Amino acid sequence: MAFTAKDVQALREKTGVGMMDCKKALVESDGDMDKAVDILREKGLASAAKKASRVAAEGVVAAYSNEKCGALVEINCETDFVAKGEPFVNLANSVAKTIVDANPADVEALLASKISGGESTVEEAVQEVFLALRENMKIRRFERIDGHVATYIHAGGTVGVMVAFDTDDATAAKPEFTAMGKNVAMQVAAMSPEYLSKEDISDEELAKMKSITIDSALNKPDSLPVPILNSLIDEAVSDKKWSDEDIAVYQGLDAKQKKNFTNFISKEAYAVLAEIAVSHKAEISENKIFVGLVQGRLSKQIKEICLSEQAFVRSDLFEGTVSGYIASVAKSLGADIKAASFVRLAKGEGIEKKQEDFAAEIASMIK
DSSP states (O other): OOOOHHHHHHHHHHHOOOHHHHHHHHHHTTTOHHHHHHHHHHHHHHHHHHHTTSOOOEEEEEEEEOSSEEEEEEEEESOHHHHTSHHHHHHHHHHHHHHHHHOOSSHHHHHHSBOTTSSSBHHHHHHHHHHHHOSOOEEEEEEEEESEEEEEEETTTTEEEEEEEEOOHHHHTSHHHHHHHHHHHHHHHHHOOSBSSGGGSOHHHHHHHHHHHHHHHHTSGGGSOHHHHHHHHHHHHHTTOSOHHHHHHHHTOOHHHHTTGGGTSOHHHHHHHHHHHHHTHHHHHHOHHHHHHHHHHHHHHHHHHBGGGSBOSOTTTOSSBHHHHHHHHHHHHTSOOEEEEEEEEETTTTOOOOOOOHHHHHHHHOO
């Protein structure tokens, strides 16, 4: 069966594959357009397998939500250029909608699901885009939450956030709720909290945080309460744990200079002071002043890592914590609104990118 240049162009428009590949497929299929598409798909699968080992750390995080559910999905590719292109972005958005519609159990089930608004499976849709773009691409992960959610996509898919709220349908339908939800989602994107509230931190994790805080304080003795610090310095001087030079330098300082003694003593002397502090860990940990210092630092950490306790970044809208902001909107609407959970996905996090050494590559080529 003969074919024309228009047939080649039509196949290219249908598949997004290069002109020469389309021509070869039509030759192989004897001009049969459907067979040519199948041939390109088969070759695409082989090509995809070859490229599967290439690192795909670029891509996008996409979101979709309706009044009953929301979803985030991360789809990766090899280059930022492809990630920003319309075919890839449209694929990601369609997959996000599919997650809401099909409620797949995992990525494997998602790939087998029929893509929303189309006839092919998600796996076939990904393959179609691969045929056009010729880059390794994969659906890495997704999150789905039932109920009233707010989503936010930052910087074209670099970060995606979904926040779930406990409230009634009437409240969730109001524009004030929508605006509030987006603001809270933006907070998550900007401040990257680890927990919803303090209650979500396990006793084991709190104990670990406390232990780290204690060790950190002891290893930075100049940050310790003055009475404790002075006792450590007295031991370093009286027991001659410092060098004679450092002892002489310290004793020669006036009261004002001693407040900034670290600017005058040697690094070795400072390290010795930390060693003395660590050696007295048990008794220092029982000191009421030190206990207060540790508790204060822990409280500060909790405010940084817990969404509800974080200072609301949109101070132009509300001065206070995120939970306070949500409560203020709830009060203005005469409704009950509580943040129930959140998900934050950052594109490529945890993927080790290949570091190209072009100088070494060129050198190996000319040997």
